[in-house]
Amino acid sequence: MHSEIDTLNESAVLEQEQGGEGNLTGVSFRGYLVRLFLWVIMVLFTVGTVGVVLNKTTNRYDFTEPKLHESLTFHNEHFDVIYFGDSLTLEGFNPAVIDADLSSRSYNFALGGASVLESEIQLRHFLRTNQKPRLVVLGIYINNPTKPAGVRPTLYFGLSRDLQSFYRDRLSNHSGATIDRSFIFFNSVPAYRYRNAIDLIIKSAVSRDDQRPNFVQGQARVSFSRQPYLGGQHESTFDMSELRDFAQFCREQQLPLLLIEPPNHPGYSNLTSNRSSILREIWKLTDLDSNVRFLSFDDRGDQFRADEWVNLNHLNEKGSVIFSHLVSAALEHEIEERTLRSDSSAKVQHSPL
Amino acid sequence: MLFNSLDFFIFLAIVLPLYFLLPLRARQVLLVCASFYFYMYWNIRYSMILVFFIFLDFSAGYYISKAPTQYWKRVGLALSLSCNLGVLAIFKYYGFFAANLQAIGLTRSANTLGLLLPLGISFHTFQTMSYTIDVYRGVIEPETDLLRFALFVSFFPQLVAGPIERAQELLPQLRERYSMNWENLIAGGSQMLNGFVKKVVLADNLAPWVNQVYSAPSRYSGASALIATYMFAWQIFFDFSGYSDIAIGIARIMGFRFSQNFDAPYVARTIKEFWRRWHISLSSWLRDYLYKSLGGNRRGRVRTYVNLLLTMILGGLWHGASWNFVIWGTLHGAWLAIERFISSSPRRGLPFATSARWVIFRDTAQRILVFHGVCFAWIFFRSRTLGDSITMILRILHWSPGDTFLHDFGVYKCFTIICLGLLYFLLMTTNQKRHPALEWAGSAVAILLIICFGAESKEFIYFAF
Numbered sequence: 015m016h017s018e019i020d021t022l023n024e025s026a027v028l029e030q031e032q033g034g035e036g037n038l039t040g041v042s043f044r045g046y047l048v049r050l051f052l053w054v055i056m057v058l059f060t061v062g063t064v065g066v067v068l069n070k071t072t073n074r075y076d077f078t079e080p081k082l083h084e085s086l087t088f089h090n091e092h093f094d095v096i097y098f099g100d101s102l103t104l105e106g107f108n109p110a111v112i113d114a115d116l117s118s119r120s121y122n123f124a125l126g127g128a129s130v131l132e133s134e135i136q137l138r139h140f141l142r143t144n145q146k147p148r149l150v151v152l153g154i155y156i157n158n159p160t161k162p163a164g165v166r167p168t169l170y171f172g173l174s175r176d177l178q179s180f181y182r183d184r185l186s187n188h189s190g191a192t193i194d195r196s197f198i199f200f201n202s203v204p205a206y207r208y209r210n211a212i213d214l215i216i217k218s219a220v221s222r223d224d225q226r227p228n229f230v231q232g233q234a235r236v237s238f239s240r241q242p243y244l245g246g247q248h249e250s251t252f253d254m255s256e257l258r259d260f261a262q263f264c265r266e267q268q269l270p271l272l273l274i275e276p277p278n279h280p281g282y283s284n285l286t287s288n289r290s291s292i293l294r295e296i297w298k299l300t301d302l303d304s305n306v307r308f309l310s311f312d313d314r315g316d317q318f319r320a321d322e323w324v325n326l327n328h329l330n331e332k333g334s335v336i337f338s339h340l341v342s343a344a345l346e347h348e349i350e351e352r353t354l355r356s357d358s359s360a361k362v363q364h365s366p367l
Numbered sequence: 368m369l370f371n372s373l374d375f376f377i378f379l380a381i382v383l384p385l386y387f388l389l390p391l392r393a394r395q396v397l398l399v400c401a402s403f404y405f406y407m408y409w410n411i412r413y414s415m416i417l418v419f420f421i422f423l424d425f426s427a428g429y430y431i432s433k434a435p436t437q438y439w440k441r442v443g444l445a446l447s448l449s450c451n452l453g454v455l456a457i458f459k460y461y462g463f464f465a466a467n468l469q470a471i472g473l474t475r476s477a478n479t480l481g482l483l484l485p486l487g488i489s490f491h492t493f494q495t496m497s498y499t500i501d502v503y504r505g506v507i508e509p510e511t512d513l514l515r516f517a518l519f520v521s522f523f524p525q526l527v528a529g530p531i532e533r534a535q536e537l538l539p540q541l542r543e544r545y546s547m548n549w550e551n552l553i554a555g556g557s558q559m560l561n562g563f564v565k566k567v568v569l570a571d572n573l574a575p576w577v578n579q580v581y582s583a584p585s586r587y588s589g590a591s592a593l594i595a596t597y598m599f600a601w602q603i604f605f606d607f608s609g610y611s612d613i614a615i616g617i618a619r620i621m622g623f624r625f626s627q628n629f630d631a632p633y634v635a636r637t638i639k640e641f642w643r644r645w646h647i648s649l650s651s652w653l654r655d656y657l658y659k660s661l662g663g664n665r666r667g668r669v670r671t672y673v674n675l676l677l678t679m680i681l682g683g684l685w686h687g688a689s690w691n692f693v694i695w696g697t698l699h700g701a702w703l704a705i706e707r708f709i710s711s712s713p714r715r716g717l718p719f720a721t722s723a724r725w726v727i728f729r730d731t732a733q734r735i736l737v738f739h740g741v742c743f744a745w746i747f748f749r750s751r752t753l754g755d756s757i758t759m760i761l762r763i764l765h766w767s768p769g770d771t772f773l774h775d776f777g778v779y780k781c782f783t784i785i786c787l788g789l790l791y792f793l794l795m796t797t798n799q800k801r802h803p804a805l806e807w808a809g810s811a812v813a814i815l816l817i818i819c820f821g822a823e824s825k826e827f828i829y830f831a832f
Contacts, residue, residue, distance in 0.1 A: 049549070205819060212819055
């Protein structure tokens with residue numbers, strides 16, 4: 015049955031007998047080392063060159079890298095409102111529109127595929143070197159069928175040592191991504207760390223639309239629109255424990271927290287099998303913690319035309335303007351109410367923010 | 368410890384230089400210690416099972432060779448096999464049988480023992496069993512050195528997922544002291560690199576799509592179900608042959624020659640040929656120690672077909688304790704039997720059957736048929752339950768195109784990566800003259816592919832068996 019294998023083994027043994035033990039090619043041990051050294055140099059040079067090219071390309075194509083760099087380097091800034099969340103928040107919350115409506119100053123910290131834990135890390139880092147905002151808004155994607163994107167090396171390496179350690183510990187309590195020796199080692203190789211740029215180049219090449227967003231105050235403004243596909247029934251991967259931790263941190267810091275669910279495509283929420291149980295948990299959280307409020311725009315999906323979405327559940331530049339006006343109205347009401355509770359005179363004398 | 372982890376590279380960076388520096392006896396001690404560390408990295412307590420196998424089969428081999436009569440030799444063999452299979456049964460099959468006994472009403476509750484399946488237990492059980500059977504058959508002399516035998520059982524490159532090496536091949540090599548050799552370094556290193564490309568670039572990039580569909584087949588259309596099945600066929604090939612390449616490559620660097628485990632299985636024109644090319648170390652084990660023990664083809668035609676069927680059913684069960692694996696094995700066994708029946712029947716040649724075009728057409732059609740038959744069987748192998756397998760088949764039969772699976776950009780990225788990986792292997796295969804410049808460039812390309820397109824570290828599929 016295995017005559018080929020037998021032949022292979024025979025030839026291997028023969029080869030070994032003929033000199034597999036010694037200097038088969040007449041190369042000395044020093045010669046081996048020189049060859050090995052040259053090979054290592056060649057590989058390092060190739061990998062290094064590709065790394066440099068990918069690093070340059072990343073800044074041009076990557077959704078989040080330039081934005082992450084900007085958001086990590088804020089110093090002594092004061093924002094009235096800061097927004098955290100994933101790609102729905104990143105594309106849907108337009109700080110410029112909200113600021114114009116409320117005469118405020120705000121910034122969108124959201125990152126594509128970010129987990130609530132990642133948002134908390136961003137908030138913790140921001141508070142280290144900047145003033146407290148008056149309101150923290152966390153955009154939550156309750157229907158999210160996919161797991162968070164994992165640990166972003168630029169975020170991790172941009173943190174102080176104690177925050178890095180905190181991040182590692184918190185991740186070890188959650189399933190999925192981990193920060194271990196492998197993560198740190200491989201991400202110190204630029205060709206590995208910036209390899210996401212290859213995805214984006216391919217995406218840009220195969221798509222007729224310009225995939226590169228325009229970043230303004232942290233918001234990713236995307237101009238194109240594509241037909242969405244709703245898919246079938248699915249289970250949400252939303253992690254309630256991370257949300258509880260986020261809320262607890264805001265309470266400890268005395269930062270008012272507003273949870274906002276951006277609009278979903280009409281009918282999409284019905285496909286999330288565990289949506290009602292997640293909503294129950296969120297309402298329970300707001301009942302127990304007066305610092306947290308929850309607003310859902312899920313039922314507003316039908317207010318948006320087909321050309322106001324990028325794709326499934328993500329608003330494009332046009333859609334984000336409409337949605338941000340809705341958010342402004344909600345924020346105004348929210349701030350008024352919270353300000354009234356804490357200092358009623360402030361509301362009379364000043365604008366809400 | 369996973370081959371595709373940084374920890375393994377640190378482990379290798381310590382073990383390899385020490386291996387080449389030490390004298391033979393110290394090398395054996397080093398490799399046994401390293402192998403146990405490699406295994407204990409997963410579970411310290413379960414390494415005791417390895418110790419048990421070592422002492423059991425070392426003693427059994429010795430006893431069988433010294434037993435005064437054939438009867439006592441047979442008793443020794445039976446005891447050894449019972450213990451080996453007993454351990455396997457407790458850890459791997461107890462829960463399955465308990466659940467099935469409950470299902471047919473023979474027991475009231477299916478109490479599982481709650482045991483974790485020891486990593487690679489099926490592989491090292493088969494390896495040690497082949498040793499005692501070979502000693503009993505007089506094929507080999509029993510190993511008299513416990514340390515060497517311990518290394519034969521626990522040698523880390525093939526410990527958890529093979530190749531299942533025969534004692535007559537591996538034990539003599541363990542007696543040799545191989546010095547560092549440029550040829551071995553190049554050949555072993557290249558094979559390791561190829562293995563990593565197969566595993567992290569090809570198999571691990573296919574895995575998310577396969578998992579997505581196979582975790583909830585009812586949510587996907589026939590088109591997605593079919594593509595996911597094709598993808599799984601390639602995922603399992605790249606995953607397992609990648610593991611084998613890495614294992615063979617590491618051993619080669621140290622001077623050992625392992626048998627090749629895969630030989631382009633999807634170009635097979637018959638299912639018999641497929642099994643000569645797929646997981647060769649297992650298929651040859653099943654042939655030599657199970658099929659032949661059952662009587663092989665020596666007891667008439669009907670008995671040959673029954674033996675083929677039984678061998679493959681047990682081969683299916685070897686992979687895992689579930690009805691899906693039984694069906695997978697049955698499909699392969701039945702196909703082998705049918706093929707044997709057809710090939711042994713007298714055939715009348717067609718007048719045009721010798722023309723070159725006809726031969727090409729026939730070979731291509733046969734290859735397509737075999738590949739699709741194997742893919743059909745993979746549905747049972749990959750599905751979580753029998754119900755899921757049937758859903759997958761029904762989805763493919765009730766064809767409907769288009770759903771999220773094909774709308775996702777990621778799937779195009781996946782296809783791009785597969786094309787790049789295959790291009791790499793095509794270039795490497797065509798470089799038959801092994802031109803040094805191309806070899807060097809090839810290795811650099813392989814490393815770049817791994818760095819730029821390698822998916823996150825995932826366990827090898829065959830670790831579960």
